[in-house]
Amino acid sequence: SRFEYVRTFELPDPLLNNTFVVCRVDGRTFHKFSDVHEFEKPNDKPALDLMDRAARAVMDELPDVVMAFGESDEYSFLIRRQSNLFNRRRSKINSTVVSIFTSAYVFYWPQYMTNTPMQYPPSFDGRVVLYPTEKEGTDSKDKNELLFTQFGINYNNISPQFRKGSTLVRVSPEGEGMAESVTPHGEAGPSVPRRAPVSPAPEVVAQAHGDGVQGEADEPGGEAEAEAEAEAEAVQDASVGDAEVEPKAGVEKKKLGWREKKAKRTRPYEGITGRVVVLHEDIIGDKFWALRPWLLS
Amino acid sequence: SRFEYVRTFELPDPLLNNTFVVCRVDGRTFHKFSDVHEFEKPNDKPALDLMDRAARAVMDELPDVVMAFGESDEYSFLIRRQSNLFNRRRSKINSTVVSIFTSAYVFYWPQYMTNTPMQYPPSFDGRVVLYPTEKEGTDSKDKNELLFTQFGINYNNISPQFRKGSTLVRVSPEGEGMAESVTPHGEAGPSVPRRAPVSPAPEVVAQAHGDGVQGEADEPGGEAEAEAEAEAEAVQDASVGDAEVEPKAGVEKKKLGWREKKAKRTRPYEGITGRVVVLHEDIIGDKFWALRPWLLS
Amino acid sequence: SRFEYVRTFELPDPLLNNTFVVCRVDGRTFHKFSDVHEFEKPNDKPALDLMDRAARAVMDELPDVVMAFGESDEYSFLIRRQSNLFNRRRSKINSTVVSIFTSAYVFYWPQYMTNTPMQYPPSFDGRVVLYPTEKEGTDSKDKNELLFTQFGINYNNISPQFRKGSTLVRVSPEGEGMAESVTPHGEAGPSVPRRAPVSPAPEVVAQAHGDGVQGEADEPGGEAEAEAEAEAEAVQDASVGDAEVEPKAGVEKKKLGWREKKAKRTRPYEGITGRVVVLHEDIIGDKFWALRPWLLS
Amino acid sequence: SRFEYVRTFELPDPLLNNTFVVCRVDGRTFHKFSDVHEFEKPNDKPALDLMDRAARAVMDELPDVVMAFGESDEYSFLIRRQSNLFNRRRSKINSTVVSIFTSAYVFYWPQYMTNTPMQYPPSFDGRVVLYPTEKEGTDSKDKNELLFTQFGINYNNISPQFRKGSTLVRVSPEGEGMAESVTPHGEAGPSVPRRAPVSPAPEVVAQAHGDGVQGEADEPGGEAEAEAEAEAEAVQDASVGDAEVEPKAGVEKKKLGWREKKAKRTRPYEGITGRVVVLHEDIIGDKFWALRPWLLS
């Protein structure tokens, strides 16, 4: 940039190394926003699906975000401990996550909130919270304590309904580990068209193994889907040339020869490649974490 | 919020008191975004007007933002020195500004980029930079040095074209000082319909005193305008109940009795009430600042 | 304090919770200080003993410092992960540690550097470094990695001589665990009187189990020792009334009834009570850490 | 240093540029320390003189400290706005100031507290507070407000006795400006020998212009003075080779040729060269500051 003088007043804000980074976004005054747009109480399915879609946009653009967890008007993004995203600059991480989320929320609104025009642009605040590594226990109490710490979820005072919430993770491209069990069996769009459908959006609901798994591609097929794919391409290329952003999964994969592929296969899955899936399952118990050891590695 | 445990890991990040806060947002990989959407080179008028509109959304929602300055894909927001916005919490300020800006950019896109559908959701990064107060000089050199410092603009190595850029400030409701000279004489919409106009947007250009002043209401009249006003209302109410956000100008004004009005009139204008106007004039020279002493008070 | 206004410019600087805090002090320009005072090369025993004595003063005053490690003109202090010392305020911790160390270094100088008057007051800089918790491995490689991380010691490129260095830890008052093995068998003063002894300092060398253990009371017996004890008392009372400093070991112990004693006995030793001992043994291997699990708990 | 790994966890902590830095040290639990050493109430002259001596040690070693102000067990050090001392690293500045102060306090104790042996090593905490530049007013109210801000002194609620306190500044070597008026007319030692004098310390009191000015060299003449000078030399050389510390006044001056001298003479005095003097005069009024414009430049 031209304005070198600015640099002298801009101070560094790197995050401690080797520590979990959680970036949490929360809708600003969503009591009003949900009122104005007549969200169903207490949970408006299309609105929550839209939140999930916006969260996916964050994970699509930032591979180091290995997990996302949402409920109500907030979403927390777990950035893996070893990440060097934006050189771990706090403000850059925070603002980028909140901006991608906000942008996607407004951009995908018409696809989810069919028949409900957006009255005014909503906004979200964001913050970055650091969590030092926790001991890896073997029993459920330890896991709970970890979860409690990592996402601030105290499983004792949350309702069973909330325990599900929305969880986004990636599945290994090789279909290793738990991957197959969550690979979507069909393309899923917004599960319920809002009020009166205006476009012939096919209600393809994910047919996963009772886990509440929902497919990655939320966009309806046909023209819209093609556009969405074009968009995905665009997004994937978006950070080319930005030295601080790690290479995108898709882009990277295309360039791999068999040698690298083999090397990759032997390395344990890190959660930064592969499709993002939306889960609505229990993340309190051990099972979820045991199936995805990379999340807390 | 329920997650009290999170609080124990979330650390305070207050900004130094009595110091100018500049929040700067910059489009992420806009070389690509401008390519994909075929922005005119080097300056695409509708795209820049959209940037101005998004900046105005920030000022509409945050009265303590007393000035904004934009060029290319970036916008800087000056928060007045005495501000206690969000208790001066760095992350909250940064993320909120970047989110409002992003949201408005996507939301108002169709009004400005008519005939150019958005291909994918763009995002912006944000940062907060502090500037200690500068000596107030009397000659132009001092002013330039100040500007140089406050906005990182070095008037020596910028082109005359850029010297104009976009500047947003508020005008005093009482029409004091320089206010009259910039009060828009007509409602201005996007000055140039993009490619082929789809709606009968009236090209009402601001007829200000040769200053390149542009009216506040960028939306075309008729139904759209009514909607915009409804939206403005919505926005103004948006932060009610948020103790950290200072009361909105409009809301506040309505409640003033004659006593307070008088008190207010005797106090110098602070730049936090009144309409926001877009200027494309020179802010390098003394004139701009001399007319608006509150900006650096 | 009277100056409440100052408070508005003083900003909070709390350290991340549940993270190891290491405060490292280093002599300023000690190449010169060691020259001027004719330190023996490369290691001057009395000078290094004095460093150890100063480090012990830090541990005597701050129970949450559970270990100290020194070599050359620097000393690192490990504050236990759960510590709430000074509410984890970075500057307060850093400045207090560096000040206690400096003060003790100058105060005890005549007892160690007999016949070498101090020419000018030396000073130390200090810094606080955070370390997130590390996985607790079982093999030596893991321990080494941990040590490497916690104290920045890379065992590969340090000389065997240095591997010993000086290590200060506390021994459990109950004589549990490895405690007995390091309890000094005699009172140790500065082991070697400097140049020509001026006082009849008895050369009582610690007779520990081949570990290079050195007793706590470095002061020679007689009058000096009595004074030292009085001083120790004084130091122990020093922070009474300072709510942020945790109660001193000695003070606390005296007040314990049998009930508390029992409760305490059942709790594992935390390393914040008991006498401080100086070791010159290998802390690279597993043995040192296995004997003192509280150090990394 | 060898421990490169440590560097990866040590985070930068630079202070905002172009801002006044005040480092304040305060005796830890001095209610007890003053009791134990039977300080006179409310003010013990030798103890306060020792504080002044310790403060001078800080200014002697760090030329960018342009002023110091003390009362009771605390001392505040003003570092000039343009300073790049230790690259403006907060912890380095804070710990170094507190360590030099502490060291000098213990080192010079016998010279001031004659007949009162130090019972135990005292310590000080330290903190760094930033103050943005203030408007330079012309009337006394403005100056007071400035002082109020810069040193947290509210002249309304302090006793006249306190208004004097101790102030250390440097005098220009060229004897320019107010310099002559404060140049000590004689060498001053601790003004009052404590209880019973043990050495023949000559009571040479500074004969300044009724301002309570006290000479720089607090040490009594004869052997002690020679030693002190040797020490001063030692201190002055102490930081040679430390790239971050600015060159010492004395060292610098010796190297100046006539060309540089002339250049220097034409530049206004910056307060970083010349002798340090102790004042006990009013710093609330305009006079003090008007005579030393460099302090707030």
Ligand SMILES: Nc1nc2c(ncn2[C@H]2C[C@H](O)[C@@H](COP(=O)(O)OP(=O)(O)OP(=O)(O)O)O2)c(=O)[nH]1
């Ligand atoms: N009806 C309905 N309301 C929802 C839904 N999801 C979120 N909300 C509303 C309920 C709450 O009033 C609000 C979230 O609470 P917050 O504590 O985040 O407060 P709010 O966003 O109003 O203020 P804030 O700016 O975050 O302090 O969003 C939904 O699915 N349906």
Ligand SMILES: Nc1nc2c(ncn2[C@H]2C[C@H](O)[C@@H](COP(=O)(O)OP(=O)(O)OP(=O)(O)O)O2)c(=O)[nH]1
């Ligand atoms: N054609 C055209 N391009 C524009 C206009 N405004 C901005 N741009 C483009 C030109 C530059 O490539 C880009 C802004 O430069 P930046 O330094 O911000 O780089 P960019 O956003 O690509 O990457 P970044 O993520 O900010 O590091 O946006 C416009 O009005 N017309």
Ligand SMILES: Nc1nc2c(ncn2[C@H]2C[C@H](O)[C@@H](COP(=O)(O)OP(=O)(O)OP(=O)(O)O)O2)c(=O)[nH]1
């Ligand atoms: N002769 C001798 N010198 C020692 C002893 N312990 C430390 N030193 C000296 C050797 C080194 O020159 C110096 C420590 O090196 P540092 O890297 O800390 O450099 P120095 O303190 O000179 O500069 P600094 O202000 O820390 O950057 O102290 C000792 O026992 N005997």
Ligand SMILES: Nc1nc2c(ncn2[C@H]2C[C@H](O)[C@@H](COP(=O)(O)OP(=O)(O)OP(=O)(O)O)O2)c(=O)[nH]1
């Ligand atoms: N008798 C006497 N006492 C003094 C003198 N100067 C300072 N002191 C004492 C009076 C106060 O008790 C104490 C300073 O008050 P502080 O607020 O700094 O408290 P203190 O140092 O005890 O605790 P702290 O660790 O700073 O929180 O030092 C003096 O010249 N004579």
Ligand SMILES: O=P(O)(O)OP(=O)(O)OP(=O)(O)O
């Ligand atoms: O984004 P650039 O490369 O124009 O330059 P910058 O904004 O100073 O860099 P960064 O966004 O990484 O702070």
Ligand SMILES: O=P(O)(O)OP(=O)(O)OP(=O)(O)O
């Ligand atoms: O926003 P709230 O009131 O639910 O609670 P919070 O998010 O903890 O507060 P803030 O947004 O001010 O950090």
Ligand SMILES: O=P(O)(O)OP(=O)(O)OP(=O)(O)O
């Ligand atoms: O030390 P006190 O109690 O006089 O007051 P303070 O210095 O403001 O408190 P702290 O030393 O804890 O910052």
Ligand SMILES: O=P(O)(O)OP(=O)(O)OP(=O)(O)O
């Ligand atoms: O002091 P040095 O040069 O041995 O190296 P360092 O301690 O890493 O540098 P600094 O004291 O400037 O942090």
Ligand SMILES: [Mg+2]
């Ligand atoms: Mg909130």
Ligand SMILES: [Mg+2]
């Ligand atoms: Mg909310």
Ligand SMILES: [Mg+2]
């Ligand atoms: Mg919420």
Ligand SMILES: [Mg+2]
């Ligand atoms: Mg940039």
Ligand SMILES: [Mg+2]
């Ligand atoms: Mg850009």
Ligand SMILES: [Mg+2]
């Ligand atoms: Mg740019």
Ligand SMILES: [Mg+2]
């Ligand atoms: Mg160093």
Ligand SMILES: [Mg+2]
């Ligand atoms: Mg050193």
